Amino acid sequence: MGVWFDAPWIAVALPLGLALVVGAGGSRLAPFMRWLAMLGPLAVLGTGIAHLGAAGSGGVTAPFVSATTAAGSLTWISVGDFALKIGYAVDGLTAVMLVVVGFVALMVMVFSVGYMADDPGQARYFALLSLFTASMTGLVIADGLVGLFVFWELVGACSYLLIGFWFNKPSAAAAAMKAFIVTRIGDVGLFVALAILWGTTGETSYAGIIAALPQLSGGLVTAVAILLFIGAAGKSAQFPLHIWLPDAMEGPTPVSALIHAATMVAAGVFLVARMWPVFAASPAALTVVLVIGTFTALASATIAVGQNDIKKVLAYSTISQLGFMFAALGAGAWRAAIFYLAAHASFKALLFLGSGSVIHGSDTQDMREMGGLAKTMPITAFTWIVGAAALAGVPLFSGFFAKDEVLHGVMLASPVAFVALVIAAAFTAFYITRATVLTFFGSYRGSNHPHEGGPVMWLPLVALAIPAAGLGFAASGIATTLGGEHEALSMTVAAISTTVALIGIVVGVLLYRRGPAADTSLEGSLGGLWRASRAGYYADAAAGRFIVAPVTAAAQGLYAFFDRAVFDGIVEGSAVVSRKLGAWFARLQTGDGQRYAVLMGLGAVVLVALAISPGALETILGWLGR
């Protein structure tokens, strides 16, 4: 326990080293290396657990003010009196994140042993998973924004490389690139926020920034908070930067579980919680967070309803659930948001791995070609239902308690947002019921032979089902770890959310128990609205038309007009003109390099001679009439 406690950076260094070893091992050693790689997440998990207890006794009002349990830093770049430092510091928030990251990464690696068993690129795959684990751990243990930004970008790069893991497929290559570029648009916000904080306070560590916060004007604090949120929105796929996440499903499904459901996409939520005092100082920024979060939660939940690809349902669900977390942050309930983050990580990773098991067993992602899989894949079906119940907010499952805290916080801040989220919760229960019924119940509609994967695939499902079901009972422990006090369940909210969850489930079962035909009748009665929802309200098409196309046109125009016609035209044109300026001048431009060499050599000799006798040059300068 000691070393995990005192040197949490080992949890970054170990998976980083393992990434190199696993990658260098190549495909021949991969069957061994993939097990070795699991030491990385184990170290992360161990570090998190070691710090969980210690962090609980802090009694703090905001993250990072006084509850740090281990810290250290190095000067990374310094010139003169100015130094950029990188360091680590662990508090309760970090400890919770470490446990989440370590546990989910471990489960995903175990699952991947089965899921990726036949893939020739396994060494690359497990090396990238290790690199991701290292980077995600670095992101949460960094003691300031520079360190966070370093690992923030690295998780993005891992995400890019893993979405495009099957890079020969054009859609995967396109999705990878889109994910990186869209999140980088958000990163500009984070980057500028960092520059403002460094420029005004000379600080980049969280503790330093928070201490120096009173120096900043109110307007600048709001600007910083909103810029940070832009960064968070890119990473956490919030409207309008959400468009990369559905495409990211091109990556292997365990990757979707780890990166695009449980950990990396939650980094935006973590960032806001981590920089909480900045947000707390700006009511305007909190309103922005609340509005974007609530809007994303509701809109994305309605999109998830119309998807036929099981992974797309989960992708839009993830966007929506992250919206719930941001709504909680915007409402001031950052501890509720982190509790929700932890619960969501377990049940959504479970659902994604479950979908992976289904895809692996039935060779399709289209739910219209599934049905009745509960008979052939009972463990997957059972654990999936646990995850679905948690997501839907069925009482006593983890999502129920977490959602209760979130909704309660939002209710106090904004009744409108509360109503919107309650509606979103109803849609959530509905779409996950639809997916559950279409996949596991009724009769099988496909033409393959669905089967359960081996123990490496179902054991992680079972392991994840435990927190997905029971994490709600750890609510008070998590609250204490985060330096707060556990609040009793709000019965009003619980009654409302249970009611809407049951409505969503019942409607879902009634509509879809006879199979996917219900879609057609919904389309018949909803018409354009249904088609719009199915197409994600055309956000992709809009981004293509209003952003990608203009930028591409600008690039082409800049090149064709400015670069070629204007800049180069002047140069080439003047060359043509000068070539015609008399015989002597023309001789100069024949391209005879030797002549230049001689001329220059002479020039240099003259200069040197003049330097030795400055008097001569002064004479010449005088002659030139200076």
Place this chain on the structure above:
Amino acid sequence: MLTAVILTPLLGSLIVALLGRLSAKVARVLALLASLASFGVVIAAVATSSGSQAASGAAQWWMLTMDGIAAPLLLLTGFLGVIAVLAARSETRSPAAHYALLLAVQASVSGVFLAGNLVLFYAFWEAVLIPMYFIIGIWGAENRRHAAMKFFIYTFAGSALMLVGLIIAMFQGNAFAMGDLLSTPLSVGLQGPVFWLLSIGFLMKLPVVGLHTWQPDAYTQAPTSGSILLSGVLAKMGAYALLRIAIPIAPAAYDAARPVLVALGIIGIIYGALVALAQSDLKRLIAYSSIAHMGFVVLAIGIGTPLALGAAMLVMISHGLVAGMLFLLAGQLYERTGTYEMSRLGGFGKVLPAWATAFTFAALASLGLPGLSGFPGELAAVLESWGSIGWWTALAALGVVFSAAYNLTAVRRVNHGPVAEEFAGIADLGLAEWLAVAPLAVGIVVVGVWPQFVTGMAEPALRALAAVTGGAL
């Protein structure tokens, strides 16, 4: 010791020119030995130098000096000198002459960075042009003559302005020894004209947007070895001279010019990246990306705080390594496919896994991924910008989106997608090629993880310089 830094590649050049005619193999081995020896001498010189002390004093014409700004650039020159020799190994047209000229470039560029007075500086500055002109004009691609001429006339015109500036500085302001420039600036009235006469020549070398059109032609038409030296080393001469001569000699004029430098920097960042995005020729894309990277250098020099100057150094070193690696890889691809046209390429992740991994790595370095060399310099430049230029910082930061766009587009078009059928059977990197690629990758990681390696070396010189460059914009 410092003289040896210039003489070793120069002697090597002569030996290769004479003995290399025996056979291509002899030429190759001798050139490699000469470049390695030169690199070794640079390392020894940097390791034993006192670091900050620049020579000063009496008007000797042969005086060499190495300060903290020059030291990392000299190391880069020696390092890329070896890489350029390795990159030229499949050159069949009079290899001895080719290697001899590469070494001559290395010798003269080292002279630029080591020159202890303005006369010597000018002599070396011009001397660089000649071997590089021949490298482009003889060993280049189809359009080599035109490109070589354009390169020559363009930079020669810049040099002419620079020469006038230097003459005025020397004989009106008594500027001569490098070490004295900072302590004896020109009279304020002279500073403006001298600063701009010098800087136009310097900025052309980087190049900045508007003075850049020689660059895509020269970078693309040059053989791989030439592109590596052009982008990796020659471009740095401009920034070096700006830091080492123009600013110390004319600090007031620099101060007045800072908004212009900042603007040129930001324009370069955005313009270079957007135009790179419009390219379908891989080598041209890399050429334009250089403009974007050098934009960060100009921006940082315009900001002028100590950390910003450190950022300028970091971006320079990083760009030398990254552009060098990208040009090297592009050249290796060309040797296999005979084309840089990206619409004909594709799927090389499958066909050339090792090459493709290296290319993706270099592209990620170019887009500024943390852990690799591009990041620390860009980070520090942007962080330091807010204090001087406020919200304009956002434009520079926006550059990271466009740099991601063109770099990942290149990766996607070359490495990803279905395999281009005409190239399905080509062979991956051989051992000798790895020997050129791997050191660059290591260098990129070292600078990315340990940027203080560069800034620490440069610090005393930058600290002294920042005494005149600091302050609000």
